[in-house]
Amino acid sequence: AQSVTQLDSQVPVFEEAPVELRCNYxxxxxxxxxxxxxxxxxxxxxxxxxxxxxxxVKGINGFEAEFNKSQTSFHLRKPSVHISDxxxxxxxxxxxxxxxxFGAGTxxxxxx
Amino acid sequence: DTEVTQTPKHLVMGMTNxxxxxxxxxxxxxxxxxxKQKAKKPPxxxxxxxxxxxxxxxxxxxxxxxECPNSxxxxxxxxxxxxxxxxxxxxxxxxxxxxxxxxxxxxxxxLTVL
Numbered sequence: 001a002q003s004v005t006q007l008d009s010q011v012p013v014f015e016e017a018p019v020e021l022r023c024n025y026x027x028x029x030x031x032x033x034x035x036x037x038x039x040x041x042x043x044x045x046x047x048x049x050x051x052x053x054x055x056x057v058k059g060i061n062g063f064e065a066e067f068n069k070s071q072t073s074f075h076l077r078k079p080s081v082h083i084s085d086x087x088x089x090x091x092x093x094x095x096x097x098x099x100x101x102f103g104a105g106t107x108x109x110x111x112x
Numbered sequence: 113d114t115e116v117t118q119t120p121k122h123l124v125m126g127m128t129n130x131x132x133x134x135x136x137x138x139x140x141x142x143x144x145x146x147x148k149q150k151a152k153k154p155p156x157x158x159x160x161x162x163x164x165x166x167x168x169x170x171x172x173x174x175x176x177x178x179e180c181p182n183s184x185x186x187x188x189x190x191x192x193x194x195x196x197x198x199x200x201x202x203x204x205x206x207x208x209x210x211x212x213x214x215x216x217x218x219x220x221x222x223l224t225v226l
Contacts, residue, residue: 032211032212034214036217041219041222042220043116043202043204043217043219043220044155044202044204044215045217046214046215046216049214051212090154090155094211094212095211096211098160098167098168098209098210099160099168100157100215102154102155103154104153104154105152105154107152
């Protein structure tokens with residue numbers, strides 16, 4: 001069975017500092033990986049996705065993620081965060097069952 | 113038009129009421145989803161429609177009744193809900209029901225059951 005673990009429930013960081021949000025998945029078959037962001041009182045929005053090919057994926061708002069098959073990880077990074085990046089971030093995986101499995105979420109809190 | 117709209121934005125209902133949530137998209141997507149999201153939790157899948165047919169029902173109680181009248185509309189009919197059903201209800205759509213397609217989410221309906 002597939003599962004997704006987001007290792008940090010909350011990540012506080014100062015503005016303009018780099019950030020990494022960690023995500024590990026478990027699956028014995030090929031996976032499709034996604035990062036979604038949810039701003040307060042809004043729905044989810046896709047940041048980026050990995051389907052195949054290059055393991056470094058670039059997304060919107062300056063975010064990128066690296067797929068590491070040997071470590072079954074898909075960590076999200078941004079070199080310099082802004083106050084407006086404060087939100088909930090969800091890692092998600094789909095291995096072909098038509099059901100996307102979401103991680104528990106990581107709350108990114110950017111401080112001035 | 114690249115968005116999913118949901119109405120109403122907020123809904124307060126009693127346990128004996130009947131109400132409906134509405135979701136609409138005009139992106140030509142043929143898969144539509146209902147999720148339930150409790151505070152500080154990830155979305156939980158409730159139903160999936162593919163080409164207007166119910167494809168996935170995640171053992172949701174019968175007091176929730178989905179309906180997909182056409183390829184652009186998705187409704188969720190609510191009847192005899194419980195206070196624990198209070199949550200944010202999210203609608204989403206994707207091009208097709210396939211594991212590699214991302215989902216486009218609406219802003220949600222905040223439901224409170226008294």
